[in-house]
Amino acid sequence: MSSHHHHVSFNPHPSKGELSVLFSGHAQTNPLHKVGPQVLDYYLVHYVVSGEGTFRCMGQDYHLERGGSFFIFPGELVSYESDELNPWSYRWVGFKGNRADEYLHMLGLSQHRPVNMTKQHRKLNALFHQLDHKLQARLPNSDLQSQGYLRLILAEYAQSHHETNVPKEEASGIQQQIEQAIRWLTLQHNQPISIEQMAQSLGYHRTHLSKMFKQHTGMSPMNFLLKIRMERARLLLQDTLTVEQVASSVGFGDALYFSKQFKKWFGRSPSEYRQDQTTNPYDCNE
Structure with a gap:
């Protein structure tokens, strides 16, 4: 029952x-x-x-x-x-x-x-x-x-x-840097950005920021950015955008390079992923 x-x-x-x-x-x-x-x-x-x-x-x-x-x-x-x-x-x-x-x-x-x-x-x-x-x-x-x-x-x-979250002042400062970096990457993921640009924008030294970022997240800033882009691309592929439009929307100027990265990340090409979604639509009911 x-x-x-x-x-x-x-x-x-x-x-x-x-x-x-x-x-x-x-x-x-x-x-x-x-x-x-x-x-x-x-x-x-x-x-x-x-x-x-x-x-x-x-x-x-x-x-x-x-x-x-x-x-x-x-x-x-x-x-x-x-x-x-x-x-x-x-x-x-x-x-x-x-x-x-x-x-x-x-x-x-x-x-x-x-x-x-x-x-x-x-x-x-x-x-x-x-x-x-x-x-x-x-x-x-x-x-x-x-x-x-x-x-x-x-x-x-x-x-x-x-x-x-009552860490030491130094740890708190580092955590704040990482939070700022994550937010910056999330907001800028659709732009052709670099870690140098991020570090300069946030006012931190590139090497220091990259080292602290990996210690706190387990990923380099570029891998973290790629993760954000791939997750966003997966969502956009459920819409009616072309693969080229999806690639451009997540910061890739080259659709072929985007497709290679997507397949490396998810094990399927963007077209194969979209086909799977069409044949197995998700259920949104509570």
Whole structure:
């Protein structure tokens, strides 16, 4: 007998601005319940109430248990799956806003660091519950109230980030350099860029930045850039763009060289990958 159940509450009149809640919900999932791979055009945070499971983003797997949260960013290909023996129960909130990305980066969250662990389990669970309750009520001021609860939720994540990131001043400075470099590469991935340009733009010595980057990420800056480009190309190939247009969109002036790099990365040419997607479309349902 299926134990899966879930509930969703929608905001009938989401506002436009810094931060706005679109919907919220909660679910007790079945063993091995899987969502995706899928791409969203809004932000979505899941908070794990109990159980465990795996979240996959940018080719990385994250195992999350009670008290863990995973954040989905717009335009990123993600999937997540409940554990076979101890499946997830989680709450979620979908939101948008012209400062949402800025706020999440202030909390140390990005496509490359999309998870958070907190000790404030009961408090966060209560805030997610209260936000959901306000949307269920469908009152005229439910939009403002849900915004308020979302800000309180983000404040709890900010507190958690502060408590778990109190490194020495020197280490903090290096971490800041790496975060700046990752953000720069992510924003500039569609341009024909070099590590010299990045180092000059950020005001760091090239050799020092490359060494610190590899120590913290396990990859050289150029390999990291290639990873960003390949993941983005994989998303774009699900659209109607030509291979040449996809190559240009991720910073490759030569479509043939792009195709060789793509095949080296994924084991299939762009055309073969697109054909596979056509014959095996992904399921986006929760």
